[in-house]
Amino acid sequence: MKAQALHGHLDALLLAVLEQGALHGYAIIEALRARxxxxxxxxxxxxxxxxxxxxxxxxxxxxxxxxxxxxxxxxQLTDSGRRALAGERAGWREFQLTVGRFLDPGNPPTPA
Amino acid sequence: MKAQALHGHLDALLLAVLEQGALHGYAIIEALRARxxxxxxxxxxxxxxxxxxxxxxxxxxxxxxxxxxxxxxxxQLTDSGRRALAGERAGWREFQLTVGRFLDPGNPPTPA
DNA sequence: TTCGACAAGTAGCGTAGCTACGCATGAAGG
DNA sequence: CCTTCATGCGTAGCTACGCTACTTGTCGAA
Known part of the structure; x- marks a missing residue:
């Protein structure tokens, strides 16, 4: 996994792992690694x-x-954090679709 | 689209648009916007x-x-660029899967 | 003749993740 | 006993890289 690829998505990941329950910093690192x-x-x-x-x-x-x-x-996640996570999820979906249009296979730019 | 989300993926996008054929800079910007x-x-x-x-x-x-x-x-893309694009595509797939495990819906961390 | 689309480019900034540290406790192993 | 390793928190400084704001220039249209 290229390191700098995370840029801008780390906050979303952190919020996502905390969604399941409160964790301390070290445990968050392990949760990210495990999942x-x-x-x-x-x-x-x-x-x-x-x-x-x-x-x-x-x-x-x-x-x-x-x-x-x-x-x-x-x-632990706050209500604001939960809302932020929802927004991050939406942003991720959009980002995924947008970049996927260029990098996913089977997305011909000029369909036959 | 959040700006900093692109970090580390821009090169892949540029290679992808050039895959279809040579373009000049301004046209690349327009191709990205259009696609x-x-x-x-x-x-x-x-x-x-x-x-x-x-x-x-x-x-x-x-x-x-x-x-x-x-x-x-x-x-225009070189052979090296074409190889790099293949690598970027693989990297994107991995990145997408990894982050998606946290942010895509329907990915319960502890399946019932 | 002025303005906007086209076309290229750079200097400097800011964000944010990474490297490399330092500090402390407790358990394990020699 | 003492060293080492996992646990656990934290910061300072670096670097990568995309963005802002700018410059230069041609051409067509208002």
């Missing part, structure tokens, strides 16, 4: 800033907890 | 540097011509 069969193995330097961006935007809320001596920041 | 129903309306500041990148990479070759007093730089 993508290892295709998405994102470094912390990508995830943590992105989560803070989403929190600033009000799409997620975080709460600290201590689990067996380790500090965890758990993120 | 995407207006969703892709890219400024010259995006296209021209991208074409030069592709030419440096050897994926396209350009030739100058003068048409009714206007200078045109016409780009």
């Amino acid at each position: 993508s069969d290892g295709n998405l193995d994102l470094p912390t330097g990508t995830i943590y800033p992105a989560l803070r961006r989403l929190e600033r935007a009000g799409h997620v809320a975080s709460t600290w907890s201590t689990v067996s001596g380790r500090e965890r920041r758990t993120y | 995407s129903d207006g969703n892709l309306d890219l400024p010259t500041g995006t296209i021209y540097p991208a074409l030069r990148r592709l030419e440096r990479a050897g994926h396209v070759a350009s030739t100058w011509s003068t048409v009714s007093g206007r200078e045109r730089r016409t780009y």
Whole structure:
């Protein structure tokens, strides 16, 4: 998976994994890796800033907890985040269709 | 169409439009707009540097011509470009599947 | 003669993901 | 006991790359 391909879609992915339930940062990374069969193995330097961006935007809320001596920041989707996710899904659909018109096979530009 | 969503996919789109035949820069912009129903309306500041990148990479070759007093730089796909396009198509398919696993509807993370 | 479509191009900006770190705890293994 | 590794959070700086805003020039139409 080319790295920079994610540009602009990461927020949507994060919101999508949090849709199933609250997770802490490290667990989000693992969830992305698991659900993508290892295709998405994102470094912390990508995830943590992105989560803070989403929190600033009000799409997620975080709460600290201590689990067996380790500090965890758990993120959960807000209502705003749920709405944003719906918008991201629509945007993804449009993007997919638009780019697919050029890159998907069986899309002849000038049909016979 | 969100602007930054294109990141990393523009080269593939350019190669795809040139697959049908050689075009000059301005015509490429129009082809993208036409084939995407207006969703892709890219400024010259995006296209021209991208074409030069592709030419440096050897994926396209350009030739100058003068048409009714206007200078045109016409780009055509090279063999290397054709191979690159095949790779981009494969990459797009993988990207589409991976992201779709999170954002497409009807993809329950924990199937009942 | 002025304005808009055509045609090419560059300089500089901003976004955002990545690399490479640092810090801390707990479990496992030698 | 001590090292190593997985867990867990975080930031600073880099870089890629598309975008904004601009310039130059021809040609046709109003």
